[in-house]
Amino acid sequence: MATADEEKILEGFLCPICKADLKSASQLTSHFESLHQEEQDVLRSLKDIFGKAKKIILNNDDADLKETFDRALKFSYADYRDEEQSEGVSRSSSDYFKAVRSARLERYATETNKLLIRLDKLVCNMPSDPNQRKQYEQEIVPWLDGSSVKLCPNCAKAFNLTRRKHHCRLCGSILCHDCSLFLDINVARSIVDPSAPPTAAPADAEVTEKTGLRLCEHCYNLIELRKQVQESRNAKTVLMTAYEQMRSLMDQARPAVALYEKMCQSLFDGETTYNLSDVNAMRGRIGKLAEGIDLLSKQIASFPAEPGTRQFRLQNAIRQAAAHYIKEDLLSLRKLPTEAQIDEVRRQRYERAERQIQMERQKMEKERERLEDLAGPSGREREVANDNDDDNPLLEQMNIIRQYIKEAREEFKFEEVAILEANLKELKKEYHLQKLSNKC
């Protein structure tokens, strides 16, 4: 029956299709999957067709041929529909995807970190002298030995007298000038130390070897990416800027209102510290602030946002709070007294003061008469000598203060005005007393 075949026995990791020995299980699997997976099915159906075709051509059996081709080409679904089709095996590849992705991200993260550490070392304590700087840079990042490099690894152009070899300051690799990119040192500093205020370099100024670090494209891209991430983290939205502006206006408005109240009160009290025009100017200023707040809050409310979202609610809340604030605090200011009222109040106050002074003077007169009776007329002469004393330091000081008050008023610094006025009053009183005592 069966007899020994003289063929040699093949053994090993044989491909079931081409019988090649693939040396290892994994190689065999990948070989089989890449070359023969589809082939198997196609091959079989093709062989069927060709086998049939050959026979039919020899036998001239047209009907059979047609039927065979129909069956082979149709790939009828009906054949499969009869069978119960199960869904088959499926599995989630997300874990695999995540593993691959995280490995990739980690690689970039570690690489970026390495570059950042080097960048940090490079930009702090960088010597300004070009030669020292070169040495310093090489200390931190060892430069590749370029003796065997004949072509620029990036653009494959030959190095020669005009195309010099350069080194990336972050990875030390060799490149030509055309392939170099420059990172401004100030920009580099702001990347390394985000807390430092970013020094706005003039945008149009070309970054050269002197003001920047020579980098290869790869390092530059990584650093640039990092910079963008940093910037996007610090970037403020339009909404935030508008809100911050509004808050600063409110912060200005609050002391302004308090001051206005004080000024108003002092006017009603008939004091002469503030003029009516001062207070009116103050009122105008508060009105302007209110206008600004109103405008900004309207702007915030009108930012496009989906109704019902938190952002939408927040925007509306800001607008309402601002409107409320304006209505309650800024527009409900006390009405100013009219000029006539002020005059009236002042007159009354003046009269009161006059009366008091009169009384005091009378009291003093009496006192003096009593003293004069005792001491004789010698005191009169002294008074004359002192009376036309123009360079009295007190008078001088009072003039200076008056000048200050005028200046402060022009600059709407009403708090200063109040302090200065009080000071002036004290000086006046002092001067008065001095005069009186001199008279004595």
Added chain:
Amino acid sequence: MATNRSGAAQRPNGAPQTKVCQFKLVLLGESAVGKSSLVLRFVKGQFHEYQESTIGAAFLTQTVCLDDTTVKFEIWDTAGQERYHSLAPMYYRGAQAAIVVYDITNQDTFGRAKNWVKELQRQASPSIVIALAGNKSDLAAKRMVEFEEAQAYADENGLLFMETSAKTAMNVNDIFLAIANKLPKSEGAGAAGAGGARRLADGEQPRPSSCCK
């Protein structure tokens, strides 16, 4: 028959019709049950007491003659070690026949054989002819798997079943012949699906085997 070219079937001249069919056969089973020994006995008539463990898979061919057909077996003898398990589907995919081998002196290998049968029924081509071989029947004294048990299992699953011995050559040729007989050799069956025999192309002539002389 010796003078008869095997391509005769395809000739329109009305010569005696001898079909030549080629089948892919795969051997599966636990390590050291005697797959390689069975094949070696079938193909070369040899037996080695110390057969080395197969690496990957071995490929052999053997031709048998039936009444009106010549059947050429392309035999894939797979490695039984567990670490090669993942390669097995590659070999049994597209196979028309499989011999699942177990060792009658080892109950575990029978359990493993059942798993192979299950896997074949699920993954291999639906029309595959599966034979179950209880090898090492010369060691009947140390038998751990009863003939009846295996026979019952084979009947249940529609398998060919024989107890074989590569050492004494008992049932070795018979099981291959039984498979050859069971394989569909008609052209219609061949075209219908994977279970069919592959017709030989003209350039691919199997050697005439001695039995046909």
